[in-house]
Amino acid sequence: MIHLFIAMTSLIGISVPTQRSLITTDIDFSRPGFQSGTLRVPYSHNRSAYGHIPIPIAVLNAGAGPTVLLTGGNHGDEFEGPVALMKLAQRMPEMTISGRLIVIPALNFPAFLAGTRTSPIDRANLNRVFPGTRNGSVTEMIAHYVDTELFPLVDLIFDLHAGGASFNHLPTVLAALPADPRQQDQYKTLVDAFGAPHTMIMDLLGEDRTYGAAVARQGKLFFCGEFGGFGSCNPDGLLIVEQGLARFLHAAGLTKEVDAPAAVATRLIRVEGARHYLFAPRHGIFEHSVKLGEIVQAGQVAGRLFDPHAPWTAPLTLHFQSSGCVVCLRSFAGVEPGDCIALLASETNWS
Numbered sequence: 635m636i637h638l639f640i641a642m643t644s645l646i647g648i649s650v651p652t653q654r655s656l657i658t659t660d661i662d663f664s665r666p667g668f669q670s671g672t673l674r675v676p677y678s679h680n681r682s683a684y685g686h687i688p689i690p691i692a693v694l695n696a697g698a699g700p701t702v703l704l705t706g707g708n709h710g711d712e713f714e715g716p717v718a719l720m721k722l723a724q725r726m727p728e729m730t731i732s733g734r735l736i737v738i739p740a741l742n743f744p745a746f747l748a749g750t751r752t753s754p755i756d757r758a759n760l761n762r763v764f765p766g767t768r769n770g771s772v773t774e775m776i777a778h779y780v781d782t783e784l785f786p787l788v789d790l791i792f793d794l795h796a797g798g799a800s801f802n803h804l805p806t807v808l809a810a811l812p813a814d815p816r817q818q819d820q821y822k823t824l825v826d827a828f829g830a831p832h833t834m835i836m837d838l839l840g841e842d843r844t845y846g847a848a849v850a851r852q853g854k855l856f857f858c859g860e861f862g863g864f865g866s867c868n869p870d871g872l873l874i875v876e877q878g879l880a881r882f883l884h885a886a887g888l889t890k891e892v893d894a895p896a897a898v899a900t901r902l903i904r905v906e907g908a909r910h911y912l913f914a915p916r917h918g919i920f921e922h923s924v925k926l927g928e929i930v931q932a933g934q935v936a937g938r939l940f941d942p943h944a945p946w947t948a949p950l951t952l953h954f955q956s957s958g959c960v961v962c963l964r965s966f967a968g969v970e971p972g973d974c975i976a977l978l979a980s981e982t983n984w985s
């Protein structure tokens with residue numbers, strides 16, 4: 635059966651029929667109780683002509699309350715979030731909640747299975763293709779499904795990340811205060827409840843193809859975070875995710891009990907434009923001079939860039955343009971021009 639819904643387009647002022655996503659699911663989001671199943675992404679290729687990619691999904695629906703969507707594996711080389719969500723999915727059948735909990739441990743499932751940031755199928759970065767495309771590549775189809783089918787169902791979203799293979803990141807919630815003042819107090823309460831050691835107001839230098847930007851366009855509350863790096867599952871980061879989510883779900887009104895210690899005060903920091911980024915100006919081998927979490931001053935040496943083709947020449951010394959806390963460091967020593975080597979953030983407040 636072909637499903638159609640009508641999307642109003644303000645550009646031309648008339649109703650235009652828009653076809654629904656080609657991704658289907660055996661989950662009935664309105665059915666009470668626990669369900670586990672898959673999102674089926676059609677994928678016809680040499681090895682499987684009528685095949686699909688089955689993305690695991692778990693749903694618990696229990697009466698009145700908020701709908702919360704928890705996702706991991708947006709990038710396939712980040713594992714604290716997916717492991718926490720797989721453990722949560724195992725507990726879901728026995729959980730008592732008021733509302734609806736939707737858990738997708740590995741949203742870009744092909745990338746997750748490959749352990750790579752981008753999909754091995756289309757090389758796409760899920761977090762740079764929103765709002766996606768119905769008839770696009772596999773990754774674009776996933777984004778389109780999430781944007782058109784899941785976001786409209788939910789009130790709160792937490793997308794769990796880490797630095798991936800190329801970065802190590804301080805355990806940090808990434809916060810973006812909603813534009814609507816009526817949502818801001820609840821947003822701050824939920825950030826405090828999660829209780830990550832740091833909460834960072836990110837600056838992606840104008841990037842608007844992200845999952846978070848797509849959620850913001852729909853006026854839903856979006857939370858995100860980075861909880862490790864090196865393409866590993868950091869046990870400290872995993873504990874922060876698990877305990878933070880327990881407090882977050884309770885503060886959201888979904889659960890009555892919290893199986894986690896009280897939150898510690900989070901330290902609010904902010905990335906302030908390009909001056910907080912350090913990029914490689916040329917090819918080479920980079921030696922860091924600072925450690926993650928270190929407070930640095932403008933002009934301080936960030937590290938040295940060696941030329942592997944002329945090892946007898948003096949390395950190029952790179953300096954930080956700005957003061958701040960080192961929140962993210964590149965893990966690969968080899969760099970190309972334009973690679974991000976380090977990211978800083980400064981103490982701030984919400985205003």
Ligand SMILES: [Zn+2]
Nearest residue numbers: 709712795796
């Ligand atoms: Zn990520």
